[in-house]
Amino acid sequence: MKDELANRSLPMSDAMMTYPVTIRKVIWENDDTFTLTLDMNGTLGEFSFLPGQFNMLYVYGIGEAAISISSDPSRTGTLDHTIHRVGTVTTALSQKKRGDVIGVRGPYGSSWPLDVAQKRDVCVITGGIGLAPLRPVIYSLLKKRDEYGRIIILYGGRSPLDLLYRVELERWEDAKNVEVLVTVDRGDSSWKGHIGVVTSLLSYIKLDSRNTIAYVCGPEIMMKYTIDELERRGLPLDRVYLSMERNMKCAVGFCGHCQYGPTFICKDGPVFPLPRIRPLLDRKEL
């Protein structure tokens, strides 16, 4: 036992240690969702991440929350996090201003695999805040537009005013061979688009089931219906990826909170190939 341990080097730093970084910019996306741009040119050194990975953001004296990185992975120096204000930590984050300092540690977790999408069509299906962890995917796909087939973005929000990244949604739509379909649960007088759940958008597109990779992120119930719908359209399960959410205290597999059956969402996920967790999705209160 001693020898086994002696051969392993001590970890360079503490897995639970947070690093202070300065907020460069705060953008309110809607009433209760905002994007923080963090200046990473400091303590953490060279920071790189893969689309779908997340950080633990710490508010001094208040606590930590797991937040996906929502910026372009090829951008250096700064990172975006798009945060839905739902409770203690996210509210404290929402009160931060440009120039304030928060703690960050990461990046953690698995990522959306882009290599499998080469030369194929890509269908991004998201609801609510679920668009945030997929925005780095969209940036990456558009950056190397020619390496992929069609890009289809299906996005559902509660109401028109709740939609995230509205300017960018329009810009993406203008890109070559990109289809962006947006739906809302409740429209308003100015809304001329789709109304209904995000799965209903699938009936407006022709999915090439033999040649499409699907990335799905949103509330669990939305993901379940989406998967059923994709299965019905003959998309092989192993072409579908989804990102799961559970309570998370440590992000490194020590706290036990994020267990999802045999998996730890923090280190085995949050992004899973569907076959890995398909049987788990049907288990209630897992």
Add this chain to the structure above:
Amino acid sequence: MVIIGFTHFDELLSALRKRDYTVIGPVARDGAIALDVILSASDLPKGCHDEQQPGSYFLRHEEDEAIFGYVVGPQSWKKYLYPPRLKLFSAKREGKGFEIVSDSATPSPKYAFLGVRPCEIGAIKINDSVFDGGQYSDARYVSTRKDACVIAVNCTRPAGNCFCVSMNTGPRATHAFDLALTEICENGTHHFVVDVGSELGQSILEDVTHRQAEKNEIERALDLLSTSAAGMCKSLETEGLPQLLNDNYEHPEWDDVAKRCLACANCTMVCPTCFCSTVDDITDLTGDHAERWRRWDSCFTSDFTKIAGGNIRMSTRTRYRQWMMHKLAHWHDQFGTSGCVGCGRCITWCPVGIDITHEAQHIRETSISTINS
């Protein structure tokens, strides 16, 4: 194998202290065996014998001189390897931000764990795989563990809830110790038959008066250990257990156990392999000083699975199921072994005497998959 006479036992403690170890071992306290700092052999619980049943523990005092006459108490070495409360860092406010002023790297003492039972060695190996077996390592755990000296004590008698034989962890320590002692206290003899497990163990032994063991002395020790194994009343049939539990995710037994379980979390606190934790953030009144603490948590607590949409596991039924399926099924997927070492603590310290072996056996006998097929 060698023999250390009881009268020379204090030399073992001196040999450990000479090497700067803080010796932690069993003490009798509040009617149970607890773990604490041991200064001399007289601190060890002489003549104490535990009687354990589901939901019951009783420490009996007898006239004999045995210092390891009991089996396992409610505490385990996790108390030292990953303490119930640990400061992760302190920070102080600095302008619009903060600065980290200390971290958890504050070294823990160099521990010698005295009286580690074979099942507990199994548990420590499991702790290793949790905190130091994957992508991330817990720095504090790794350094405490790396420095720790393990003096095991084999079990010449099982307690009422032990089932280490089923879990392949006891009653004799076979690996991962520096020294392993089998206490023989009978017919006027009181000595320890000692196995050396490492160079460190060998060097410690050199500071303690000892002699080569006679063949009959070794045989007597092995005899006691095999009698102990044979005398274990409890067992857990592990064959195919992960699959069995997975097939019975909706078994009615989960409802039945939920009627009895108080969701008190005792089982998780006493289990030597349960590792869940949460964090607390605190500040002083001025807010100029903040601390982040890690503390043991349990999958039975009400907000363990809270997310913005609500709690995932709402009922005692699903919390007990998570606990037991994690131990006996998912652990295999996560760490390649069972999460249970058969120490029986969760059975003894459950206020209503819920018995993990009975629950598993009941599900086996009434398996939905068997009934359906």
